[in-house]
Amino acid sequence: MAIAAWRLAQRWCPSYLQVISFPVVQLHMNRAAMTASQKDFENAMNQVKLLKKDPGNEVKLKLYALYKQATEGPCNMPKPGVFDLINKAKWDAWNTLGSLPKETARQNYVDLVSSLSSSLESSSQVEPGTDRKSTGYETLMVTSEGGITKITLNRPAKKNAINVEMYHEIMRALKAASKDDSSITVLTGNGDYYSSGNDLTNFTDIPPGGVEEKAKNSAILLREFVGCFIDFPKPLIAVVNGPAVGISVTILGLFDVVYASDRATFHTPFSHLGQSPEGCSSYTFLKIMGPAKATEMLVFGKKLTAGEACAQGLVTAVFPDSTFQKEVWTRLKAFAKLPPNAMRISKEVIRNREKEKLHAVNAEECSVLQERWLSDECMNAVVNFLSRKSKL
Numbered sequence: 518m519a520i521a522a523w524r525l526a527q528r529w530c531p532s533y534l535q536v537i538s539f540p541v542v543q544l545h546m547n548r549a550a551m552t553a554s555q556k557d558f559e560n561a562m563n564q565v566k567l568l569k570k571d572p573g574n575e576v577k578l579k580l581y582a583l584y585k586q587a588t589e590g591p592c593n594m595p596k597p598g599v600f601d602l603i604n605k606a607k608w609d610a611w612n613t614l615g616s617l618p619k620e621t622a623r624q625n626y627v628d629l630v631s632s633l634s635s636s637l638e639s640s641s642q643v644e645p646g647t648d649r650k651s652t653g654y655e656t657l658m659v660t661s662e663g664g665i666t667k668i669t670l671n672r673p674a675k676k677n678a679i680n681v682e683m684y685h686e687i688m689r690a691l692k693a694a695s696k697d698d699s700s701i702t703v704l705t706g707n708g709d710y711y712s713s714g715n716d717l718t719n720f721t722d723i724p725p726g727g728v729e730e731k732a733k734n735s736a737i738l739l740r741e742f743v744g745c746f747i748d749f750p751k752p753l754i755a756v757v758n759g760p761a762v763g764i765s766v767t768i769l770g771l772f773d774v775v776y777a778s779d780r781a782t783f784h785t786p787f788s789h790l791g792q793s794p795e796g797c798s799s800y801t802f803l804k805i806m807g808p809a810k811a812t813e814m815l816v817f818g819k820k821l822t823a824g825e826a827c828a829q830g831l832v833t834a835v836f837p838d839s840t841f842q843k844e845v846w847t848r849l850k851a852f853a854k855l856p857p858n859a860m861r862i863s864k865e866v867i868r869n870r871e872k873e874k875l876h877a878v879n880a881e882e883c884s885v886l887q888e889r890w891l892s893d894e895c896m897n898a899v900v901n902f903l904s905r906k907s908k909l
């Protein structure tokens with residue numbers, strides 16, 4: 518069925534996608550620049566033709582969408598009718614990339630092909646010093662190259678909402694990054710969003726022990742998740758490629774540097790959701806921007822532009838979206854060349870005296886939230902969102 522569907526889809530595909538099933542070869546790409554060149558892109562297109570295994574329809578749709586975005590820009594086709602399932606799936610995949618810049622789409626295409634290729638190679642085939650991709654993640658892309666481990670939130674169709682699996686995978690990726698040979702770690706998002714925060718469907722999977730048990734387990738998960746950011750030993754940089762919501766904003770206070778595209782916005786609609794601040798923001802935001810500005814964000818849900826977030830100290834620097842990736846990665850590559858031990862020790866000196874306090878704040882925020890999740894205000898807000906989206 519899936520293969521038949523894909524064959525049908527090929528009629529609407531660029532020719533390079535029509536030949537996906539040949540023996541794999543080692544990927545050789547120019548990784549000198551973290552923004553892919555036209556040559557990298559062409560190499561990746563050739564590489565797709567050489568994949569040994571069919572990567573599945575979901576991945577092919579992603580490849581298709583990124584290819585179209587990279588070559589033609591935002592989706593410009595009329596939306597196919599509801600019964601035209603194949604073309605509708607492709608249109609949706611492309612359209613979901615929104616106004617993602619062509620260069621970013623090109624880079625994401627190259628990264629995706631590269632991760633597909635490396636997932637089919639045995640680790641012994643990876644030469645020391647070459648680009649390493651970690652496979653085994655469903656919701657992330659993780660690469661390690663040139664002293665930089667890059668963790669990319671990878672649920673673009675859901676605006677990189679963080680479901681339970683992604684919470685666990687981010688923790689796993691951070692733990693691995695803290696021990697690998699990279700000097701700095703970067704968190705970013707794939708697609709037009711950085712992240713839309715907690716996946717609100719996390720509220721729907723209620724165990725036999727009921728909503729109380731769910732709230733208790735969620736508080737434990739959240740505390741462990743935020744704890745990983747508090748304890749992360751290397752410089753941690755957020756590359757905020759687009760809008761950020763909820764927990765993806767609050768934990769920025771635990772990052773060492775935050776670079777944002779001028780397309781990014783910062784929104785913590787906790788009161789609207791009947792919830793309360795987490796990610797240590799009840800402490801870090803007050804220190805960063807003072808109590809009044811922190812209250813506007815965390816209590817009244819004021820959405821900040823990237824410029825405003827920078828003026829308030831939450832964001833380190835803002836770049837025009839058209840040059841964002843290029844400018845940011847040029848800086849990051851330079852940082853990654855600095856002596857790693859010196860950077861780790863300097864971070865320790867800067868952050869260590871706050872750690873105990875941050876863990877205490879984290880514990881308190883989680884315990885308050887555990888109660889909030891059981892409130893009518895919270896339940897109603899979540900039901901509203903999910904029913905608006907026909908998820909109930």
Ligand SMILES: CCCCCCCCCCC/C=C/C(=O)SCCNC(=O)CCNC(=O)[C@H](O)C(C)(C)COP(=O)(O)OP(=O)(O)OC[C@H]1O[C@@H](n2cnc3c(N)ncnc32)[C@H](O)[C@@H]1OP(=O)(O)O
Nearest residue numbers: 675676678713714715716717719731732735763764890906
């Ligand atoms: C009993 C207790 C259990 C609790 C478990 C919790 C565990 C830890 C919790 C930690 C606390 C964290 C708090 C937060 O992060 S609060 C912030 C939560 N996020 C939101 O409120 C954002 C909700 N989303 C939106 O408002 C819009 O989707 C958005 C503005 C982000 C984008 O709007 P747009 O119109 O451009 O796009 P769509 O709405 O069509 O979105 C595309 C698809 O993505 C899905 N989506 C997007 N965001 C989320 C999300 N946060 N959760 C779930 N799904 C999301 C959306 O539904 C669309 O899906 P479909 O295409 O399938 O319809």
